[in-house]
Amino acid sequence: MRAEIIGVGNQTRYQNAFLSSREYLSRELASLGITLGSIRLVPPRTAEVFAQLLEGSRQGDLVLVLTAPEPAAAQAVTDAICDGLRLEPRTDATLARQIARRAAQQGRELTRAEAETFSAAPSGSRRILNSTGLVQGCAISAKKQLMLVLPAVPGELTACFSSSVRQ
Numbered sequence: 001m002r003a004e005i006i007g008v009g010n011q012t013r014y015q016n017a018f019l020s021s022r023e024y025l026s027r028e029l030a031s032l033g034i035t036l037g038s039i040r041l042v043p044p045r046t047a048e049v050f051a052q053l054l055e056g057s058r059q060g061d062l063v064l065v066l067t068a069p070e071p072a073a074a075q076a077v078t079d080a081i082c083d084g085l086r087l088e089p090r091t092d093a094t095l096a097r098q099i100a101r102r103a104a105q106q107g108r109e110l111t112r113a114e115a116e117t118f119s120a121a122p123s124g125s126r127r128i129l130n131s132t133g134l135v136q137g138c139a140i141s142a143k144k145q146l147m148l149v150l151p152a153v154p155g156e157l158t159a160c161f162s163s164s165v166r167q
Helices: 011-031 046-059 071-085 093-105 112-119 154-165
Strands: 002-008 035-042 062-067 126-128 137-142 145-151
Touching: 002 011, 002 046, 002 071, 011 035, 011 062, 011 154, 035 046, 046 062, 046 071, 046 145, 062 071, 071 112, 071 137, 071 145, 093 112, 126 145, 126 154, 137 154, 145 154
Parallel strands: 002 035, 002 062, 062 145
Antiparallel strands: 126 137, 137 145
């Protein structure tokens, strides 16, 4: 099995996070017998994310989408997946309120729309909750592909991966 990584967000600001997360995933996936292919860094624009999702799905059986803690990145990822798989995004009002409170505790104010963006996931996906950060993960399968959306922040990725994905 082969995995491809797509990092979505401001490349200048989050490049180190993407690369640290890749190192962590390389070790974890190797222990599961999964070979890690390339990492593609893309700006938070739906069309570009969609193009990289297509390329990643051609190259690997598993596509890992690392999402930076930016509303634009979360929106682009959700929109690209939903558009590509013809799914509807669904938000979770309770989760959106929790995310807004968490952001406020971290000194960051989110609008209601931004909190809802972070709480959105494609319909039919399995949520991978992030109890410490803003980006929530999800797992979705389509045909013989598995796609995991995970936070790009290394500490949050580690917590989500070890508590949900490895299980």
